[in-house]
Amino acid sequence: LIPTTTRSRNGGASSTIAMVVATWLFLGGVRHSRTLLGKAGLGFLGLGTLLGSLYALQRIVFVTVQLASGTSYPALENLLSTTLKQATVLSVAVGVCLPPLSVAVEYVAAWSTLRKLRPLWVQLTEAAPYVVLATSVGRWRVRFRLERCVIEVEDACLALREYVSVDMHTKARRFVRQEGVAAQLSDAVAEACWLRAAVQSARNGERLQGVEYPPLGVTGRDRASELSWLRTVARAYLSSPVVSEFVRQEHSSISHEQGASERISSNDN
Template structure:
C-alpha cells in the first residue's frame, strides 16, 4: 500500500508543480493549485515523511493533524471555491461569502484545540484506552469529517449540475469525473466515522485492519478521480495545441518561400524548421502571425502576377482536369510561384487590385485550412510545372 500511496503522492506533486508554473507566473486564479498542494501535502504526510516529522518535532502524531488540515480543510475549501468560480456561483449574500472564509478557519482551529488539549501525548491507538481522549477523538473526527462531507456534497451538486449543462465537452466530463471523486470522498468520510464509532463500542465494522484498507482505497480513488477530472479540460487544450503546432509546421515552407521575396512582412527573423519544432511556446500566437504574414506576402506579390499570368495559370490548371475549389487553390499557388520568381529576379511590378484571399479568411480555423491547402498545392510537382510554363510567358511577349 505504501508504494501505491507514494505513486499517488508523486502524481499530486507533479500536478501541483505543473500548475504552479501557470498560476503563480501569470497571476491566474490559484484555488485549484491550493487544492492540489493540500492533497500532495496530505499524501506526503501519510508516508514515512510524516513519521519523520513527528520524530523531528517530538510531537506525537503531529502528522495526523497536519494531513487532515492540508488534505481535508484546505483542499476541500479551495476545491469548492474553484468549482464555484468555474460554475459562476461566486455570488451570494455578504454573510454567505464571509462564512465561506470563516468556516474553514474555525474548523481548523477547533481541530487544533482538540488535538493539543486532549489528544496529546497519546499515540492514535492508545487514545481508545482513555475515556476523555476517546471523546475528544470522536469530537475531532466529527468536526473534521463533518466539514469535509459538507464541502464535498456542495461540490458534488455544483459538478453534477454544471457538468450536465456545460456546452464544453471536456469541461463537462471533467466536472462529472470530479463529482465522482467527491462522491468517493463522501463515502470515505462516512466509512471513517462509522469505523471510529465501531472501534469505540467494539472491534470495528470489519475484522482486523480491513476498515483501514477500505477507507484508504476509497481515499485513493477519490484523489485519482479528482486529478483525472481536473486534467480533462487540459487534454482538450493539449489537442488544440497539437493541431495548431501541426498547422504551424505545415505552413512553414510556404511562409519561408513567400516571405523570402517579401521580407518586409516578417515580424521576426526566419528560423529553421528544426528550431520551430523544438519551440513549444506561444504556438497560437505564432500561427496567427504566420497566417497574416502569408496573406500579406501574397498581397505584395500580387503586383508581380498580371492578368495574363493568372489566366495562363487558370488554363493550365483546367487542362490538368482540376475543378472547383481545388482548381482555385492550385491556380493561386501557380501565379504566386510565378510572382515570387518575378520579384526575386527584380522585375518591375505592375498594379493589380483584383487579388482576394482564396476562401478562408472568416476565422483562424478556416484561414488555416485554406492556407494549408495552398501550401500543399504550392509545393506540388503540378504547380511547379505550370509555374515554369507561366514563367516563360513574359519572355515570349518581350
C-alpha cells in the same frame, strides 16, 4: 466533550458539501475550457470530487445507522470506503495530469505547424521582404513564432496580389479542376498556383495597376480553419505538380506574348 461519532458525522457533512461544490465548479468549467484535454482534465477532477462526496456520504450513512440501531456493517463499509477512496484518488490524479499534458500537446502542434509553414514563409517573404518584422523572437517561443509566421505569410499574400489579376485566379481554379484535383483541395491548390505566379512576377518587378486583384482564401476563417488552410496551401505550393505545371504554362504564355509584341513593334518600325 463532543462524542466522536457526532464529530465524525458533522465532519462528514461538511466534507460532503465541500465536495459537492467542488464538483459543480469543476464540471461547470468543462464547457469553458478551450482544449479537449483541458475539458477531460476538469471532467476527471469533477468525477473525483463527486466520488469523494459519495465517500463522505456513505460514512455519514453508516455512522447514522450505527447510532440509530446499534448495528454496524464493517465488511460492507470497508469495501465501499476502499473502492470510493481508490476511485477518487485515481480520478483526481488523472485530472491533475491532463491540463499540463494539454499544454505539451499544444506546444508540439504549434511546432509542427510552424515547421510546415516555414518553407512557404521563406518563398513569400523573399518576394515581399518588407512584410517581415524586424524584432527577433527566441526560438523557444514557438507559439509566438507561429503567430508571427502566420501574420507575415498573410501580409505577403496581400502584397503579392498586386502582381496578378483576378483573371489569373480564375484561370488557376479552372486549371485545377481540369487536372482532377479533389474538390476539398481545389481552392487551396488554386491559391498556391496564383501565389507561385505572383512570386515570379514580383521577382521580375511586374506589378499590375488598374486591375481587380484575386481574393485571399484565408479571409474570414476561424483559427483552426486558418491554420489548416495555410498548411494545405504550403504543401501544394512546395510539392504539387499541378502548381508547377500551371506556373510553367503561364510563364510560357507570357514569354510568347512578349515575343509576339516585340515582333509587332519591329515590323511597325
